[in-house]
Amino acid sequence: MINNVENITVDNLLDKVASKLPLGFRFVTMTCVDCGEHFDILYHFDKNYELTNFRLGLKKGEPLPSISGLIFAALVVENEIQDLFGIKVNGLALDYEGRFLLTETAPERPLCRVPGVMIVEAGKPAEAAEVK
Amino acid sequence: MAKNTIIPFGPQHPVLPEPIQLRLVLDEERVVSAIPVVGYVHRGLEKLAEQKDFLQDTYLIERICGICSFIHSLTYSMGIESMMGLTPPPRAQYLRVIWSELHRMHSHLLAVGLLADAFGFENLFMQLWRTREHIMDAMEATTGARVMLGTCCPGGVRKDIDPELLKFILTTLVTVEKEMDEQMPVLLNDYSVKQRLCGVGILDKQTAYERGAVGPTARASGIAMDLRTHGYAAYGELAVEPMVETDGDCYARTKVRVRELYQSISIIRKAIGQIPAGPINVPFKTKPDGEVIMRAEQPRGEVLYYLKGNGSDMLERLRVRTPTFANIPPVLAMLAGCELADVGVIVISIDPCISCTER
Numbered sequence: 001m002i003n004n005v006e007n008i009t010v011d012n013l014l015d016k017v018a019s020k021l022p023l024g025f026r027f028v029t030m031t032c033v034d035c036g037e038h039f040d041i042l043y044h045f046d047k048n049y050e051l052t053n054f055r056l057g058l059k060k061g062e063p064l065p066s067i068s069g070l071i072f073a074a075l076v077v078e079n080e081i082q083d084l085f086g087i088k089v090n091g092l093a094l095d096y097e098g099r100f101l102l103t104e105t106a107p108e109r110p111l112c113r114v115p116g117v118m119i120v121e122a123g124k125p126a127e128a129a130e131v132k
Numbered sequence: 133m134a135k136n137t138i139i140p141f142g143p144q145h146p147v148l149p150e151p152i153q154l155r156l157v158l159d160e161e162r163v164v165s166a167i168p169v170v171g172y173v174h175r176g177l178e179k180l181a182e183q184k185d186f187l188q189d190t191y192l193i194e195r196i197c198g199i200c201s202f203i204h205s206l207t208y209s210m211g212i213e214s215m216m217g218l219t220p221p222p223r224a225q226y227l228r229v230i231w232s233e234l235h236r237m238h239s240h241l242l243a244v245g246l247l248a249d250a251f252g253f254e255n256l257f258m259q260l261w262r263t264r265e266h267i268m269d270a271m272e273a274t275t276g277a278r279v280m281l282g283t284c285c286p287g288g289v290r291k292d293i294d295p296e297l298l299k300f301i302l303t304t305l306v307t308v309e310k311e312m313d314e315q316m317p318v319l320l321n322d323y324s325v326k327q328r329l330c331g332v333g334i335l336d337k338q339t340a341y342e343r344g345a346v347g348p349t350a351r352a353s354g355i356a357m358d359l360r361t362h363g364y365a366a367y368g369e370l371a372v373e374p375m376v377e378t379d380g381d382c383y384a385r386t387k388v389r390v391r392e393l394y395q396s397i398s399i400i401r402k403a404i405g406q407i408p409a410g411p412i413n414v415p416f417k418t419k420p421d422g423e424v425i426m427r428a429e430q431p432r433g434e435v436l437y438y439l440k441g442n443g444s445d446m447l448e449r450l451r452v453r454t455p456t457f458a459n460i461p462p463v464l465a466m467l468a469g470c471e472l473a474d475v476g477v478i479v480i481s482i483d484p485c486i487s488c489t490e491r
Contacts, residue, residue, distance in 0.1 A: 001215065001423055002423050002424065002425055026341055026344060027344050028344065028436060028453070029344075029457075029458070031449075031451045032451075033438075033440060033448070033449045034449075042438070044436065049357075049359065049361075049362045051425060051427075053425075071342070072343060072461055073342070073343045073344035075461070076460050077457075084178075094167065099171070100170065100171065101170060101174045101490055102171060106174075111179055113182070
């Protein structure tokens with residue numbers, strides 16, 4: 001039900017994002033969704049109140065290239081995704097290393113909720129983690 | 133070569149209503165750059181929303197923000213309605229506009245009041261907040277609550293406003309407008325106020341666009357962007373125009389909010405004049421399924437909701453991008469090159485809501 005979605009890959013991510021900028025698109029935000037075996041990363045752009053979206057399927061465990069070199073504003077949401085989903089974002093203009101929203105005592109990657117990816121309570125060994 | 137100094141601005145600072153830290157890199161008294169540090173009020177509401185059913189989420193969502201709570205529940209409800217193919221009745225759409233604009237008014241009065249406090253004009257701050265109380269009274273009279281109205285729900289609204297209370301809102305607006313007519317010339321024309329605001333924290337149009345600025349922050353830099361003009365709820369029948377200024381400084385951001393206060397009065401009057409009779413919600417038995425993105429204009433700017441349902445009571449994913457989240461990169465651009473003494477005023481000029489930002 002989301003209109004204007006184009007599927008992209010890690011390989012052509014930066015080219016696709018760069019192609020939007022000269023056309024006058026505004027970067028709105030990114031959304032990360034845990035789909036079980038992979039993450040869906042959505043990149044939202046706006047022009048004249050119409051949203052255009054890229055959808056990137058990212059295998060769990062793979063790093064995500066940062067677009068903050070192209071769009072500085074993306075560094076905030078990329079750091080948030082790194083915190084909440086445990087996705088390593090490479091090339092961030094400013095890398096908070098997983099401590100943007102979360103403190104040292106917070107659960108790690110709290111928005112990963114499928115079997116195989118665990119919520120690890122700070123200070124506890126991984127074996128004691130609760131699988132959600 | 134002068135050595136740079138790094139000082140922490142916040143999280144506890146007299147000018148900040150909510151906790152955020154800015155690590156300011158200074159060359160003498162001039163800010164070279166700023167690094168934001170957040171995470172003091174992160175509550176994990178997106179995670180919690182996955183553990184409640186989609187109707188309970190309506191109440192949860194309102195608690196993202198203690199200022200623009202109604203518009204959170206409105207945007208969320210519009211998203212759920214889009215997934216379930218529901219169209220709320222016309223009267224509900226008008227009621228949504230009335231409560232949204234009351235929220236915008238109390239939020240803007242709070243923001244300009246805090247700004248007055250930030251530059252040391254405490255009397256003006258108190259006057260503006262006293263006026264804000266009239267709006268709070270109108271919300272309490274029509275819903276029973278001052279901020280967390282709890283009236284918006286998927287399918288429409290839970291509560292109607294009867295003709296007597298609509299008259300009460302109109303009477304309240306007369307009082308508010310009269311008081312604003314006395315206060316706003318001081319806010320906009322006073323010599324000392326202008327000294328603190330004009331030419332301070334400039335964000336040019338190009339930078340505002342590239343950094344993703346939204347709301348009054350974007351409109352004060354010349355970007356004519358206001359999602360109300362797109363016509364959600366009943367806004368399409370109320371001819372809303374974006375309030376735009378071009379100077380991009382703290383004064384322009386304040387002026388946009390002042391103009392929007394008067395605009396909100398006009399929208400509410402028009403909505404009350406045109407509100408149709410009829411039901412206020414539609415019944416439904418379906419469950420949300422699929423993906424949807426919904427946006428609306430909060431007092432601070434564009435809010436975006438991404439919702440993903442699977443046909444059950446529980447949502448698979450609920451994501452919120454709040455306006456202050458979008459305005460963090462622009463405020464870093466405003467701070468670069470400013471005087472240390474202006475940092476507080478610049479930060480307050482975007483009307484930051486940190487609880488919204490961190491959720």
